[in-house]
Amino acid sequence: MPVFMRPISTKPDLLHASRPVFLVLFALLLALLPTGCQRASQQTTADQAPEITAVLTVAPDPALVGPATLLVQLTDANGAPVESATGISLKGDMSHAGMQPVLAEASGGAGGVYQAQWAWTMAGDWFVTVTATLPDGRTLLRRFDLAVSRP
């Protein structure tokens, strides 16, 4: 008992009026495509002291989920320790978006070594970002990646 018969489909020309809108938006999209380059950042990701060597050591090593100690060792171009850097902060991010980072401040400085108490919250791939203000006022920024395993 077929109740419905469909008339021949007449697909209409829709959204006539908004054609310019689409064209503009699409052009915008196309214009964005070749921007493969990294955006110049104003503040957050600039390293101003490329000649300084930073070494990150974790204990235990290899890293395990749980409490840990992180050591940052800074040496200048001549291999001399950088002892009076300030505001040394460590930020641990997981490779997966949307995980709360681990944050810590490192202190000390004797022999250019700064120490922070730490906790790895989950197994996986981590990025540790170290930022510090050098005695001459420049900002140092380095990123280290490492894998954390289950104990």
Added chain:
Amino acid sequence: MALHQPQTSFDLLRVPGLGRLLRWRWGRLVMQLVMLALALLVIYDGLTGPQLASQNIAAVSVWVHYRGLVMLALLLAGNLFCMGCPFTLPRTLARRISGRGRRWPQALRNKWLAVGALVGFLWLYEAFDLWASPWLTAWLVIGYFAASFVLEALFAESPFCKYVCPLGTFNFVASTISPLQIAARRADVCRTCVGKECVNGSPQTLGCGTELFVPQIKSNLDCTFCLDCARACPHDNVALAARKPLSEFIPLPVRPFASGAAATRLAASAWPQRWDVAFLALVFAFAGLANAFGMTPPVYTLAATLSRALGTRSEALILALIFGLLMVLLPAALGLGAAWLSRRLGAAQDRRANRGSLRVVFARYAPTVAPLAFAIWFAHYWFHFASGALTIVPVTQNFLIDHGVTLLGSQPNWSLGPIMSEDAVFLLVLAALATGFLSSLYALSRTAAAEGTLKAARRAMLPWLALWMILALAAILIFSLPMEMRGMIG
């Protein structure tokens, strides 16, 4: 053909203000433009911003917020993402450029390609660690725009949503548990309607892009919630109506124009009795498990074992094997096995029992997994959302600071993250799985009740009951494992 008229107690399109906005000619365009702006932001920050996923708007908004909020919308309302989908915007342009193209080939007018695209998408996600790469996430969005544009330019109708799009496929199946559904307000108005503009369109408006016919809609499958039908109907006869929970999985009442076996056969579920559609429901469930499994320790052990056994370090290949097994072969084998057993058990008991072909049994029972499957996806995506929703705040602060705007502060507050405690998240996961499982059981028992006799019903539902139980237990096991977030091999 039977007319379906649900009891429309609540109609979103009659809510003062909101209903008008939704039915307004440019209503969808407004939503799409908002989503387009967000998509452009994702592309921009993904390509040019910090390449640490947790600091990039692209990675955070797509892999934490999109997925969490989409599940919430599906649970509370319906397929709201497709409603505001930005990818169909350039498509509209393509249609204008291309004019009339070919029809989508008959051989592809089913869900097989969509099943493949969904599995392929999940494979891509894991094999290329999309969750860790803002750059690839941006390209994924660009790829989406391109694919939708190209398909629209080549074909006369809109095949992308219905036959290809993995997001649409996901949302279609998930929305079968949603409380809202398109329905005719009055069946008699449709009966005398001449133009059927809701599906055919008119010179001013589009008809349904996925070729659904309002008075016959019994399922949210294939409905993008675009509301083109509501705009097209000259009799203002379309509702976005509230429906009873799980109504889609409960066979409709038998219509009295046949008797005996024929009558029982009419007590069909709202889903078409097709291999592809029913298989899609199973794949949706198994893929949900496999996707969550992909973040737990045993998968790394499995990958390492396979890597050694096959002498390859290709993560893409190893993942293709694991996902092919878990998302395609396993549901095919277990689903067919359950259907075969269910058919045998039911028929052995009672000759009068209404046993259809293997396909009919498969297609009747397999979709009852949808509520459990939804729960599995919900649990997984809400694990991420609940543990990281607020990370969007420092990420946005960071983005603004990068552009010299200190409106939201001059230092990102990186200590923000979860919106629920770990224990609360785990409880939510368990509650979701329990609710999903019980809902699937209810759907299963109601479906089985359409068998000839009570005994036949009990026996026929047994294999499915066992299968759904195994799925639920596997889900609980997987979510009890510690999460791990890293690349597959080494």
